[in-house]
Amino acid sequence: MHLEVVTPEEMGRVDRAAIAPGPHAGYGLMRNAGAAVAGEILARYAEAEGFFVLCGPGNNGGDGYVVARLLAERGLEVRVFADAGPATGSDAALALGDCPVKPEPLSAFQPRRAWLVVDALFGAGLKRPVEGGEAAIIAEVSNSGLAVVAIDLPTGLCGLTGKPLGSAFSADLTVTFFRKKRGHLLVPGRQICGDLVVADIGIADSALHAVGCKVWENQPPLWRPIWPKITAGTHKYSRGHVAVVSGGAITTGAARLSALAAARAGAGAVTVLSPANALSINAMHLTSIMLRKADTVSELQAFLVDRKPSGALLGPGAGTGGRTRSFARALLDQATEASGLVFDADAITAFRDRADVFFGMIRASAGKVVLTPHEGEFARLFPELQDGTGVSKVQRAQEAAERSGATLVLKGFDTIVAAPDGRAAINVNATPHLATAGSGDVLSGIIASLMAQGMPAFEAACAGVWVHAESGRTFGYGLVAEDLPDLLPEVLQRLFYKKVTPSAQARS
Numbered sequence: 001m002h003l004e005v006v007t008p009e010e011m012g013r014v015d016r017a018a019i020a021p022g023p024h025a026g027y028g029l030m031r032n033a034g035a036a037v038a039g040e041i042l043a044r045y046a047e048a049e050g051f052f053v054l055c056g057p058g059n060n061g062g063d064g065y066v067v068a069r070l071l072a073e074r075g076l077e078v079r080v081f082a083d084a085g086p087a088t089g090s091d092a093a094l095a096l097g098d099c100p101v102k103p104e105p106l107s108a109f110q111p112r113r114a115w116l117v118v119d120a121l122f123g124a125g126l127k128r129p130v131e132g133g134e135a136a137i138i139a140e141v142s143n144s145g146l147a148v149v150a151i152d153l154p155t156g157l158c159g160l161t162g163k164p165l166g167s168a169f170s171a172d173l174t175v176t177f178f179r180k181k182r183g184h185l186l187v188p189g190r191q192i193c194g195d196l197v198v199a200d201i202g203i204a205d206s207a208l209h210a211v212g213c214k215v216w217e218n219q220p221p222l223w224r225p226i227w228p229k230i231t232a233g234t235h236k237y238s239r240g241h242v243a244v245v246s247g248g249a250i251t252t253g254a255a256r257l258s259a260l261a262a263a264r265a266g267a268g269a270v271t272v273l274s275p276a277n278a279l280s281i282n283a284m285h286l287t288s289i290m291l292r293k294a295d296t297v298s299e300l301q302a303f304l305v306d307r308k309p310s311g312a313l314l315g316p317g318a319g320t321g322g323r324t325r326s327f328a329r330a331l332l333d334q335a336t337e338a339s340g341l342v343f344d345a346d347a348i349t350a351f352r353d354r355a356d357v358f359f360g361m362i363r364a365s366a367g368k369v370v371l372t373p374h375e376g377e378f379a380r381l382f383p384e385l386q387d388g389t390g391v392s393k394v395q396r397a398q399e400a401a402e403r404s405g406a407t408l409v410l411k412g413f414d415t416i417v418a419a420p421d422g423r424a425a426i427n428v429n430a431t432p433h434l435a436t437a438g439s440g441d442v443l444s445g446i447i448a449s450l451m452a453q454g455m456p457a458f459e460a461a462c463a464g465v466w467v468h469a470e471s472g473r474t475f476g477y478g479l480v481a482e483d484l485p486d487l488l489p490e491v492l493q494r495l496f497y498k499k500v501t502p503s504a505q506a507r508s
């Protein structure tokens with residue numbers, strides 16, 4: 001499974017590197033691309049009575065002419081529609097020259113029942129909103145309810161941002177080439193693509209080396225090899241000790257959710273640090289999780305010196321005032337290279353007017369730091385990078401990570417994890433059921449736990465996001481945040497499947 005996710009510009013460089021060897025290699029790739037699309041169409045839409053192939057002026061249109069030729073050569077009914085022809089001497093012009101079906105103008109298009117639409121208008125070369133004849137045909141096809149197979153990208157979808165530029169097709173199937181593009185995974189692009197197939201068109205993996213892609217789809221191969229191992233010699237403190245800061249008497253639940261998630265994710269010990277006025281309410285609800293009073297910075301510092309936790313989480317239910325800010329400073333000041341610190345929720349909002357101070361503290365700290373904002377919290381720390389600026393979510397998270405010096409988890413259906421060194425991962429296994437109060441507290445607890453167990457920040461954040469989402473999928477309807485920690489064992493068992501029999505003797 002190839003996990004790299006490229007930009008359209010990077011894909012262009014890959015294409016050029018692959019084409020460089022000879023004058024007809026470009027048309028060769030185009031023929032392979034068209035053959036891959038035609039193969040998927042024949043496999044999935046055998047019952048279609050005919051095929052409308054809509055071709056644009058560029059290489060996406062060129063792929064369309066190849067598809068039209070291959071379908072027509074099988075004796076199938078094919079009509080091709082195009083307004084502007086390909087540039088003379090281009091690969092697309094060669095494809096048009098070989099196509100036995102004469103193009104008709106887009107204005108001649110009329111939907112027909114049981115026909116399939118092949119969208120080859122624009123792909124990676126989309127530069128501006130789709131208008132005029134192309135926009136009209138998109139509307140007509142959408143109203144007709146005909147199935148659409150998009151070549152490379154549904155026309156109108158930006159392959160970089162995952163957002164439509166003007167009108168866009170909503171495809172049932174998208175066939176892309178070599179690697180996924182960011183627009184296939186970011187929302188709403190992911191929904192607009194329908195089923196996504198990545199076809200091999202003969203480009204060698206080595207063509208990617210020159211591009212230096214640092215963005216991946218978040219899947220277990222990225223981090224499973226370094227998930228914390230346990231052996232016969234493991235003891236509870238070698239499995240990591242996580243401190244979770246609790247809010248006051250009526251806001252304690254969030255920290256307990258995080259604490260339980262940290263324990264379920266494998267930390268050997270978890271301590272809730274509670275204000276005095278919330279000690280008894282916390283004590284009533286905690287069993288395996290330890291509890292200690294921490295109203296003041298000196299009490300927090302004493303705990304850090306005394307117990308040396310390898311991970312800490314501040315934010316869920318913590319309040320957005322001075323106590324949270326001074327606790328953040330103490331945690332960052334006292335962190336060592338082995339410490340993993342997660343700042344979530346209120347710990348992010350608490351620095352809304354002091355973002356640069358916060359980033360300075362993070363940069364000066366020896367610890368590994370992860371910030372886990374949703375879009376609203378993100379906008380408080382990074383107002384100039386908030387959604388709606390036209391910049392992709394991946395790039396916004398990358399810039400925020402670079403600026404803050406922390407690994408960023410920019411949450412949502414397409415959560416992005418970005419490291420200050422430019423690496424980023426796009427998460428794809430979320431479920432809308434995770435949009436429930438307390439869900440984020442569980443996520444930050446899992447990430448703090450994995451860092452406390454020694455995982456680097458980027459991998460811990462990627463792993464945490466994935467197992468959290470997988471837990472949500474495992475439950476489905478009726479999910480509340482309390483369910484998530486208890487689903488982790490099942491998810492982890494699946495992830496690290498080991499055959500267990502009643503008589504098996506544990507060796508490690």
Ligand SMILES: NC(=O)C1=CN([C@@H]2O[C@H](COP(=O)(O)OP(=O)(O)OC[C@H]3O[C@@H](n4cnc5c(N)ncnc54)[C@H](O)[C@@H]3O)[C@@H](O)[C@H]2O)[C@@H](O)CC1
Nearest residue numbers: 015029030058059060122123124125126127128129130152
């Ligand atoms: N050799 C290659 O580079 C290969 C490219 N392939 C195909 O080539 C496509 C990329 O081809 P191109 O770079 O020619 O780009 P497109 O075919 O996507 O677009 C062609 C041109 O249309 C114009 N245009 C962009 N947006 C427009 C708009 N909204 N309204 C009107 N005109 C607009 C632009 O000038 C653009 O260059 C890929 O999506 C893929 O389908 C495949 O054939 C595989 C090999």
Ligand SMILES: [K+]
Nearest residue numbers: 119122153155
């Ligand atoms: K297309």
